[in-house]
Amino acid sequence: MPTSPFKTEAILERPLTLAAAQLGPIARDATRAAVVARLVALLEQAAARGCRLVVFPEMALTTFFPRWHIDDEDEVTAFFETDMPNAAVAPLFDSAARLGIGFYLGYCEQVGSGEGRRRYNTAILVDAAGNIAGKYRKVHVPGNPVYDPALKLQHLEPWYFADGDLGFPVFDCLGARIGLLICNDRRWPEPWRVLALQGAELVLLGYNSPAQLPDNPRQNALRTEHHQLPMRAAAYQNGLWVVATAKAGHEEGCDMMGGSCVIAPSGEVVAISSTLGDELLVYTADLALTVEYKKFFDFAQYRRPVAYRLISERQGVGEPLDRAAWQKSLET
Ligand code: CDT
Secondary structure, rough: OOOOOOHHHHHHEEEEEEEEEOOOOOOOOOOHHHHHHHHHHHHHHHHHHHOOEEEOOOOOOOOHHOOOOOHHHHHHHHHHEEEOOOOOOHHHHHHHHHHHHHEEEEEEEEEHOOOOOEEOOOEEEOOOOOOEEEEEOOOOEEEEEOOOOOOOOOOOOHHHOOOOOOOOOEEEEEEEEEEEEHHHHHHOHHHHHHHHHHOOOOEEEEEEEEEEOOOOHHHHHHHHHHHHHHHHHHHHHHOOOOEEEEEEEEEEEEOOOOOOEOOOOOOOOEOOOOOOOEEEEEEEEEEEEEEHHHOOOOOOHHHOHHHHHHHHOOOOOOOOOOHHHHHHHOOO
């Protein structure tokens, strides 16, 4: 049986036609109605091209406001959704249900108000009937918790968002077992493994990544490499498909990376966007291709969780374990 991801659609065993719906810049003062109209236009294109699943970016309804320390609480509040769905996104949900397309949507979520208020960087998975099938709140919230005048690039996500509190769940939807991640999560190996240990076949991820890191300029030439490298490794090591979707282009003075892509369980990038604007990247993935790689890395047979115990017990780097400590850790 041929196993290349480049098999023709006619002989795919479990085909799922999907799309990364990349967005170009969103202005600070863009209305929800204007943004949602762009999402609906991409959804219409996706329907015309036979897609059953569309992946929008992280924070797809607003500009990436954590690049600023905003004092005006009303302006900050306006970036958040207190209900999902709500009147502003109803055209998106209605269109998707009418077209029979599921979608991933990143947005800023506010739960409660006053003292008990919590704010999360959130993504939802919506099924082909327009029902929310799953929700994920970003766990790896990068950047600084407070404004630091010494930095050339402010990235204040921890100032605005709490750590996600839903773990890394998977959802059976559209005939696939799907995990959701958000942006910075892609750079860490642990979430991928936790999703794969629950049988994830497809991981959807939206991102807003600056094209340059003025505080780490030696990494600038490697930005695309550092975007793809962890996702390609994760796809291969966990035997799953990845769809990663950018908010790209020159947004409010900041260059944001494009490079939305589809990655096969072989670790190959099989589709990649070619612009920094609104762009639909369509690919038909064969979910059956996961089987060969999941079998190759047969977790049940070959993983040794006892030997990895330090990963869940220790957060930062500590002293080397001595022989006695290793022995003890392996025994209990
Ligand atoms: N949105 C997001 O998570 N962006 C981070 C930027 C970190 S660099 C300040 C990323 O990993 O791309």
